[in-house]
Amino acid sequence: MKPASLRALAARLLVAASVMASCTLTLADTTPLRILVGFPAGGSTDLIARQLAAGLQTELARPVVVENRAGAGGQIAAQALKAARPDGHTLFLSNGHTVSIVPVTMANPGFDVAKDFAPVGLVTSNPDVFAVNPAVVGTGVTDIRGFAAWAQAHADQNSVGVPAPGSGPEFAVGVLGRALSTPMTAVPYRGDGPLVQDLVAGQVPAGIGGVGAILPYVESGKLRLLAVNGPERIARLPEVPTYAEAGISGLEEMMFTAVFAPAGTPAALLRQYNAAIAKVVNAPAFAQRIASLGVTAATSTPEALGLRVESGRAAYGRLVKTLDYKLQ
Missing domain, CATH: 3.40.190.10 (Periplasmic binding protein-like II)
Known part of the structure; x- marks a missing residue:
């Protein structure tokens, strides 16, 4: 093999090794994991986030902190996730309103779910x-x-x-x-x-x-x-x-809370976070602690969450047109 080819191969291997190391170190280091929440402390979304954070702190063996970025129906927190580095140190616990309704009711929400977010996994279903x-x-x-x-x-x-x-x-x-x-x-x-x-x-x-x-x-x-x-x-x-x-159709969509990461977060890391979230959410203790909120513990793959977000956005988009809702 020519020296130039060897140098190119070595460079590719170094990049691959760096990505793998990043995925491993992010879950193993002691850097706090931030979970952004778009609503005030004490609300239902915040309480779900804090129960999830407590479980993840044990599961990941690293500090996990909830950071409230309240306002504008979750838009402020969503925009903060968009601006975060895709290094595994920042996640966003969003409800369905922010990711499925805000994009079709706001003229300029300041984020694009499909482009700016990477789905991680479902946490609850909220009727x-x-x-x-x-x-x-x-x-x-x-x-x-x-x-x-x-x-x-x-x-x-x-x-x-x-x-x-x-x-x-x-x-x-x-x-x-x-x-x-x-x-x-x-x-x-x-x-x-x-x-x-x-x-x-x-x-x-x-x-x-x-x-x-x-x-x-x-x-x-x-x-x-x-x-x-x-x-x-x-x-x-x-x-x-x-x-x-x-006999009334059009109200089949149900709200939810789910975790998202910044777009560009390595797929291997998303899968590891998904597995950790599923383990926490499927534990009986988690369901018992959130029962008073009237929500049901639920999990999903990242792919299934992405489809659910898109399905909800399409359904609410149809309602916006049918009801002649004026964009804000």
Whole structure:
């Protein structure tokens, strides 16, 4: 072999060895692993991140810290991930809103999921439920069509609270109004907490929000569940039907939380992180700790997560067009 060819071969081997060493050292060194979260401390996404971080710290034998970059529906944290080096030291725990809805509702989100992120793995599946206040709508309203009939008879009280503007629940209100031929007005709040407070107080007759925030009031009899989104009933609420069971299509997508890395992160490292996350999430202790949030532990391959993000983005993109939603 000619000297030039030998030098070229040596250079290629050196690059390959450097990549392999990087993958190994990133998981073995003591440099803290950052998990970016796009919402404030104490919220459900933050609490999931902290449970995941605790498990990963043990699994990876390295410090793992949660860094809250709250604001703009997760956009700030997403932009921080885009700017991070693909060296395995930074991950992003995102909910489905940031990666599937923000890209189709914002004119300039500041990131492109397909180009700027590398999917790592799913962490939880997060259903939303439609709840009513029986003291307002009456004890006879027991399903979603019953609420539609009530709303038609009470045109001045057809408000449905949602946890955020431009969110899945806001789109759901639009879908329901069209499917049931009943005008419904979405009232955006700043999170599930304020929404549930007003729903329990009777300021709004109905609301769509996370299971964890609403379920305690269902159990106390102050609220009643009428429907859950997603392709099938959830194990925790087997008696609550899906919208599809009421003949309403378009609400099959379910929110989730998942981990992403910066684009360009070595594939071998992504697989190692995926395996570590799956081990933590599949442990009974993790499911028990997040049960109070009303979410379900779930795992996936990086490839399956990428497909789920794209499927969600396409579904919400169709809703944006159908409902004539104005980009923000």
